[in-house]
Amino acid sequence: MSFLRSPWTVDDYPVVYREQIETVDDQEIHRGITPPRWAAHIVKWPLLIGLGETRQEAREELDRHIRTYIGTRGVAPRPGTFVAPTYAPNDKIRRYSEIADRLFREVLEFEPEHVGHIADSWSLSFLKNVNPVSEYQSRIRHVFGVDVSDIEDGNIGDICERIHRSQLSSLSSSTEEDDRK
Numbered sequence: 001m002s003f004l005r006s007p008w009t010v011d012d013y014p015v016v017y018r019e020q021i022e023t024v025d026d027q028e029i030h031r032g033i034t035p036p037r038w039a040a041h042i043v044k045w046p047l048l049i050g051l052g053e054t055r056q057e058a059r060e061e062l063d064r065h066i067r068t069y070i071g072t073r074g075v076a077p078r079p080g081t082f083v084a085p086t087y088a089p090n091d092k093i094r095r096y097s098e099i100a101d102r103l104f105r106e107v108l109e110f111e112p113e114h115v116g117h118i119a120d121s122w123s124l125s126f127l128k129n130v131n132p133v134s135e136y137q138s139r140i141r142h143v144f145g146v147d148v149s150d151i152e153d154g155n156i157g158d159i160c161e162r163i164h165r166s167q168l169s170s171l172s173s174s175t176e177e178d179d180r181k
Helices: 026-028 056-071 092-093 097-107 133-144 158-181
Strands: 013-020 039-042 044-054
Touching: 013 056, 039 056, 044 056, 092 097, 092 158, 097 133, 097 158, 133 158
Parallel strands: none
Antiparallel strands: 013 039, 039 044
């Protein structure tokens, strides 16, 4: 009887596998990013997912995610229990939403509504199989007039914050010039 056992191990959870077959519409949304062929997730645990080119790779990644979850929380939910989704913080993305929307559309060439939850921890390196990070940095410099090449991890939240600060600085400088006239 599973409700009497604890602690739970990876093997205690029911896993569902899904082959991810891309459609023409998906290809347009992903802009050349090919999702892994297989996804594995735990029943009633919607956001804990493992991805891989094979079922085995997807399962191995899912196992790592489960172990990380248990390791960081110290306890795991009983198998079969619904686990409500929690999302990574996106305070900077929300704070600078106009910049983030423009960054996604004009630099990364994605429609933000097709991406889903955009976390502050997102990085330009997530898209390196589409274009090199240096190309995105060059586009940011062209679109926003801001150099972000020193943001080594390409963190999207930090980039939006840098652009915002640059815009504030430009506004402040132009106001000072107007006052001198």
